[in-house]
Amino acid sequence: MYKNQLQELAQRSCFNLPSYACIREGPDHAPRFKASVNFNGEIFESPTYSNTLRQAEHAAAEVALNSLSARGPSRSLTARVLDETGVYKNLLQETAHRAGLKLPLYTTVRSGPGHVPVFTSTVELAGLSFTGESAKTKKQAEKNAAITAWSALKRSE
Template identity: 85%
Template sequence: MYKNQLQELAQRSCFNLPSYASIREGPDHAPRFKATVNFNGETFESPSFCSTLRQAEHSAAEVALNTLSNRGPSRSLAAKVLDETGIYKNLLQETAHRAGLKLPVYTTVRSGPGHTPIFTCTVELAGMSFTGDPAKTKKQAQKNAAMAAWSALKHCE
């Protein structure tokens, strides 16, 4: 999942595709892998060794996406594109799944005149509610709520 999202980010933002490198250690019957990904001139490394090369590459891509998403949508082109791709919704869902929590629940309210509606969305996760900035579409309102939740949760860490 993370490798695909990183590749999509590269394609949408006209960056070179991510390139992966890995190291292998351990005996042939039980190898361990650690990977790095080079993305837009930056290198991101998987935090630990993994039992498969694929897991190590996904781990490195996850580090890259988390690092880029923490920069905030206005701080870099990559972070802005991350917002446009809906990465924050994916990150919230993946985090909830890993933590054994119920998946995020989105509630969207439509207001304003019929020809120019405004959508406001709230996402609930782990007993907390986060409201995003209003938007012209339901989809963007959900992305805004997910981005608000992700930003708030990252500041809590």
């Protein structure tokens, strides 16, 4: 999942595709792998060794996406593309899954005149509620709520 998202981010941003490097250690019957990914000139490394090359590359891609998304919902090109691709919603869902929590629940309210609707979404996760900026579409309102939640959760770490 993370490798795909990182590749999509690169393509939408007109960056070179991510390139992975790997270190293998251990005996042939029990190898361990640690990977790094070069994304737009920045190197991101998997935090631990993994049992498979694939797991190591996914871990490196996850570090890259978390690092890029932690830079906040600024209006930089990377942040806009992360927003457009729905990475924040995916990160919230993955975080909930890993923590054994219920999946994020989105509640969206429509207001405004019929020809110019305004949507405001709130996401609930682990008993906390986060409301995002209003938007012209339900989909964007949910993404905005996910950005608000992710940013708040990252600040509280």
